[in-house]
Amino acid sequence: MKILWLCNIMLPAIAKELNLPYSNREGWLSGLYDQFIAENNENAELSICFPYDNRAAINAINQKFPQDNSNGVLKFKNGRVICYGFRENLLTPDKYDIELEEQLAEILADASPDLIHIFGSEFPHALAMTNVCKDKSRILLSIQGLLGKYAKVYTEGVPLDVVKGETFRDIVKHDSIAQQQKKFMKRAKHEQLLFALVKHVSGRTQFDREAALELNPNVKYHHHNESMRESFYQGRWDNANCEPYSIFISQGDYPIKGLHYMLEAMPIIFLRYPEAHLYVAGNDIIGDTSHLDMMNVLKKRVSISSYGKYLKSLILSHQLEDNITMLGPLNESEMKEQFLRSSVFVCPSVIENSPNSVCEAMLLGMPVVAAAVGGIPSLISDGKDGLLYEPGNVRDLVGAVEIAWDLENTKIIGAAAAERAKKTHNRILNYMRLWEIYEEIV
Numbered sequence: 001m002k003i004l005w006l007c008n009i010m011l012p013a014i015a016k017e018l019n020l021p022y023s024n025r026e027g028w029l030s031g032l033y034d035q036f037i038a039e040n041n042e043n044a045e046l047s048i049c050f051p052y053d054n055r056a057a058i059n060a061i062n063q064k065f066p067q068d069n070s071n072g073v074l075k076f077k078n079g080r081v082i083c084y085g086f087r088e089n090l091l092t093p094d095k096y097d098i099e100l101e102e103q104l105a106e107i108l109a110d111a112s113p114d115l116i117h118i119f120g121s122e123f124p125h126a127l128a129m130t131n132v133c134k135d136k137s138r139i140l141l142s143i144q145g146l147l148g149k150y151a152k153v154y155t156e157g158v159p160l161d162v163v164k165g166e167t168f169r170d171i172v173k174h175d176s177i178a179q180q181q182k183k184f185m186k187r188a189k190h191e192q193l194l195f196a197l198v199k200h201v202s203g204r205t206q207f208d209r210e211a212a213l214e215l216n217p218n219v220k221y222h223h224h225n226e227s228m229r230e231s232f233y234q235g236r237w238d239n240a241n242c243e244p245y246s247i248f249i250s251q252g253d254y255p256i257k258g259l260h261y262m263l264e265a266m267p268i269i270f271l272r273y274p275e276a277h278l279y280v281a282g283n284d285i286i287g288d289t290s291h292l293d294m295m296n297v298l299k300k301r302v303s304i305s306s307y308g309k310y311l312k313s314l315i316l317s318h319q320l321e322d323n324i325t326m327l328g329p330l331n332e333s334e335m336k337e338q339f340l341r342s343s344v345f346v347c348p349s350v351i352e353n354s355p356n357s358v359c360e361a362m363l364l365g366m367p368v369v370a371a372a373v374g375g376i377p378s379l380i381s382d383g384k385d386g387l388l389y390e391p392g393n394v395r396d397l398v399g400a401v402e403i404a405w406d407l408e409n410t411k412i413i414g415a416a417a418a419e420r421a422k423k424t425h426n427r428i429l430n431y432m433r434l435w436e437i438y439e440e441i442v
Contacts, residue, residue: 005049006119014081017078032226032431047082086104087099096128108133121146121191138441139199141200148192150256155177157258157261159310162306162307165306169303177306198216201221202223202434204375208354235340242342246343247401249346255350258349262348264314264318266320268398270323277324281328346369351374359379386413
């Protein structure tokens, strides 16, 4: 069977071969790719296509695989996997570029797949691929986020004056919080068109199942759990080896991730645990300038977004400067290390489907506190293998963190989390299930 994957990123395994920087997003896709390579299925011929938007990618690919790429499509081989790169401006995902269809049609003609597996509905290339594929019945769309649902709650918990406000950076980039929400709404319209066309979707939570059928009542829904990155299947979190009263959040660079709720919770936590410390991974939009010279301090200040400015005001007003560390983007090993040395992982998002960070923390046997939003209740049974709290309720969040820090609860919840996650994210079973779906569709 010839299979073509359409991904939102160049997979890390491919980028490393080209000595290119790579994204740490969508780690479960790396897990699936690794399992595909490990299985070495003689009946499967895999091709992967992905967007590129920088000269470095073109140069790196052309240097190793010289070719004529005047039409925008790059082709090369990574082991036994055929790779295609297509040109797309990833900075404007709210704009549909008709030229994508020409590039993806060329890739389809060359790959000639029996099945097209589209990972995610968030970018225009998903709709473009579906538009150019004549037989929609051989497309499988895997649900990642759901833009229509996300757009509705994008500004939740953020004061109206902050939502409407603009910094110098926002004005220059036309990217205030209100404008970001409008961009999500535009992308959601592309998502609606996409769901109306496809015949098969796969998901893993009650939330994404209901959303898929709401968008297209006639679509066939296939349940398929995700596999995580390989390193998270080894090792075990131990309370004795972590920093006491340390809280870890995997990202907080835009309002959906709910970092503002965590900052509101910290002063209450300090009343009982004055040594508590918050660690935040991902892009630092707050603008830490303590390590910069004056020129770079000024650059940092003018590049801060309105949401970053709001987070900064919360930190200053609650005097959190010495109790919060912005870690910046972390790779796989750095993420795992931070999980293992933190005493609780918190997911304060206002909406999620099945966040990798929650799944990876559970695999390691770490106590997880999460808002009961979207698909998270499909991943965690409250009080058994994790702790859920009422979305937006800061005191409920604080209470859940305090329960997680109780040593008796920590041991029981962490062990149950690891046991559940090992079943949900079993790489072999998930690969076998995916192959079943492929065979059913073809």
